[in-house]
Amino acid sequence: xxxxxxxxxxxxxxxxxxxxxxxxxxxxxxxxxxxxxxxxxxxxxxxxxxxxxxxxxxxxxxxxxxxxxxxxxxxxxxxxxxxxxxxxxxxxxxxxxxxxxxxxxxxxxxxxxxxxxxxxxxxxxxxxxxxxxxxxxxxxxxxxxxxxxxxxxxxxxxxxxxxxxxxxxxxxxxxxxxxxxxxxxxxxxxxxxxxxxxxxxxxxxxxxxxxxxxxxxxxxxxxxxxxxxxxxxxxxxxxxxxxxxxxxxxxxxxxxxxxxxxxxxxxxxxxxxxxxxxxxxxxxxxxxxxxxxxxxxxxxxxxxxxxxxxxxxxxxxxxxxxxxxxxxxxxxxxxxxxxxxxxxxxxxxxxxxxxxxxxxxxxxxxxxxxxxxxxxxxxxxxxxxxxxxxxxxxxxxxxxxxxxxxxxxxxxxxxxxxxxxxxxxxxxxxxxxx
Amino acid sequence: xxxxxxxxxxxxxxxxxxxxxxxxxxxxxxxxxxxxxxxxxxxxxxxxxxxxxxxxxxxxxxxxxxxxxxxxxxxxxxxxxxxxxxxxxxxxxxx
Numbered sequence: 001x002x003x004x005x006x007x008x009x010x011x012x013x014x015x016x017x018x019x020x021x022x023x024x025x026x027x028x029x030x031x032x033x034x035x036x037x038x039x040x041x042x043x044x045x046x047x048x049x050x051x052x053x054x055x056x057x058x059x060x061x062x063x064x065x066x067x068x069x070x071x072x073x074x075x076x077x078x079x080x081x082x083x084x085x086x087x088x089x090x091x092x093x094x095x096x097x098x099x100x101x102x103x104x105x106x107x108x109x110x111x112x113x114x115x116x117x118x119x120x121x122x123x124x125x126x127x128x129x130x131x132x133x134x135x136x137x138x139x140x141x142x143x144x145x146x147x148x149x150x151x152x153x154x155x156x157x158x159x160x161x162x163x164x165x166x167x168x169x170x171x172x173x174x175x176x177x178x179x180x181x182x183x184x185x186x187x188x189x190x191x192x193x194x195x196x197x198x199x200x201x202x203x204x205x206x207x208x209x210x211x212x213x214x215x216x217x218x219x220x221x222x223x224x225x226x227x228x229x230x231x232x233x234x235x236x237x238x239x240x241x242x243x244x245x246x247x248x249x250x251x252x253x254x255x256x257x258x259x260x261x262x263x264x265x266x267x268x269x270x271x272x273x274x275x276x277x278x279x280x281x282x283x284x285x286x287x288x289x290x291x292x293x294x295x296x297x298x299x300x301x302x303x304x305x306x307x308x309x310x311x312x313x314x315x316x317x318x319x320x321x322x323x324x325x326x327x328x329x330x331x332x333x334x335x336x337x338x339x340x341x342x343x344x345x346x347x348x349x350x351x352x353x354x355x356x357x358x359x360x361x362x363x364x365x366x367x368x369x370x371x372x373x374x375x376x377x378x379x380x381x382x383x384x385x386x387x388x389x390x391x392x393x394x395x396x397x398x399x400x401x402x403x404x405x406x407x408x409x410x411x412x413x414x415x416x417x418x419x420x421x422x423x424x425x426x427x428x429x430x431x432x433x434x
Numbered sequence: 435x436x437x438x439x440x441x442x443x444x445x446x447x448x449x450x451x452x453x454x455x456x457x458x459x460x461x462x463x464x465x466x467x468x469x470x471x472x473x474x475x476x477x478x479x480x481x482x483x484x485x486x487x488x489x490x491x492x493x494x495x496x497x498x499x500x501x502x503x504x505x506x507x508x509x510x511x512x513x514x515x516x517x518x519x520x521x522x523x524x525x526x527x528x529x
Contacts (some may be wrong), residue, residue: 014441017482020478021449024454025452028455033471040471048479048481051486053498055497056488071504075481079510093518095467240484256450348443
């Protein structure tokens with residue numbers, strides 16, 4: 001009987017040690033921290049539990065057995081908690097994920113740092129194209145864009161520059177599928193590289209304005225709720241983006257960033273065009289005109305913004321709206337530089353053409369467009385005080401509009417408001433903001 | 435030497451090898467998450483070694499020591515996780 005106990009104890013100890021040895025091997029050989037943790041906690045707990053039981057059997061007293069069983073129960077109860085906490089912190093600290101991992105279900109749900117040894121987190125890199133640039137860390141994006149324009153020799157100035165890379169802002173909202181689809185259409189037409197940027201600004205989630213009495217307690221809670229909603233929306237948009245990219249033959253990359261909006265615009269600045277879904281603010285909530293994400297990005301004026309509210313059937317006519325918003329002198333340049341829709345006729349719309357500087361500006365823009373081989377079909381004049389219905393009629397049949405701003409306020413404290421911009425924004429599918 | 439003795443000595447050798455392997459991972463990294471995981475695993479290995487000592491010497495007190503090490507290992511794992519999470523939260527610059 002005692003011999004039987006001894007044999008059982010020996011076998012338990014030996015098998016436990018074997019499991020622990022395999023766990024140690026796994027800790028050395030497995031490719032990423034998450035797999036290593038799987039080896040360490042699961043196998044380690046089973047191994048040390050078996051060894052404790054074996055030792056208790058080997059001693060053989062009742063007290064030893066009680067201690068051994070208690071120890072095993074304690075290990076089984078605590079190790080899931082410990083490993084869960086460790087895995088969560090490993091994910092947040094940006095521990096690298098091995099390329100064998102199929103999907104990152106936590107993308108957009110938890111914040112994630114960039115681990116410094118492997119820059120960037122391009123999860124899936126396939127569809128190798130021969131002239132792919134090497135991925136640059138975030139600081140280098142703006143530099144590469146400037147260099148790209150500098151290599152353009154004066155002799156080639158007449159040829160339109162091609163769209164090399166574009167960024168889709170994955171923020172969710174009703175227009176997100178259209179924005180993703182338009183981005184992939186453009187990329188398929190020009191061979192540009194698509195970067196899906198699921199960007200979240202944690203500051204946008206916090207509630208601004210007055211807080212009622214005793215509200216500080218729940219305003220933080222509400223801010224957290226908003227942040228979680230933003231992450232969920234971004235994750236949904238990201239999943240959609242990845243589903244689309246797996247079907248399309250386009251070079252795609254995915255980035256996730258959580259920074260202030262100013263930093264985020266800088267991240268997107270290296271690309272030639274930023275595609276943004278319409279009618280949402282930086283927090284992903286519904287917004288109008290000046291508060292929109294597209295308007296905010298365009299105000300940063302780092303790269304042209306394409307605001308997508310729905311996916312047009314085909315782009316047949318483009319309106320170029322010239323008024324006197326600050327961004328107006330850049331409209332034609334943005335059209336030429338991005339090389340969007342090179343063969344589509346342009347209609348130059350002058351708002352308030354009786355004012356001299358608008359007329360001069362329109363002339364300048366038309367000349368620039370003609371110099372670059374664009375077809376300026378007609379020049380349309382619109383009075384400053386045109387009725388809303390008139391403008392809606394005018395905009396019939398335009399699939400895309402290049403305009404200086406989503407909404408324009410002038411005069412003292414923005415007293416004069418030109419609602420031409422707002423008609424444009426609500427009526428047309430694609431709005432290019434330089 | 436009895437069957438139990440052979441088993442315990444063999445197990446000690448295996449666990450010692452695992453200690454070497456885990457220490458290598460602890461020194462090597464590369465990320466701090468790896469090091470924390472290796473530290474956690476070292477705690478489990480310490481439990482194993484203490485339990486093996488109990489089986490070798492026949493002192494029941496060593497099992498109680500193993501139990502204590504298990505408690506400290508759990509606490510240290512949770513504390514390390516909280517530290518790692520706070521060190522890399524987006525509000526503060528990462529270490």
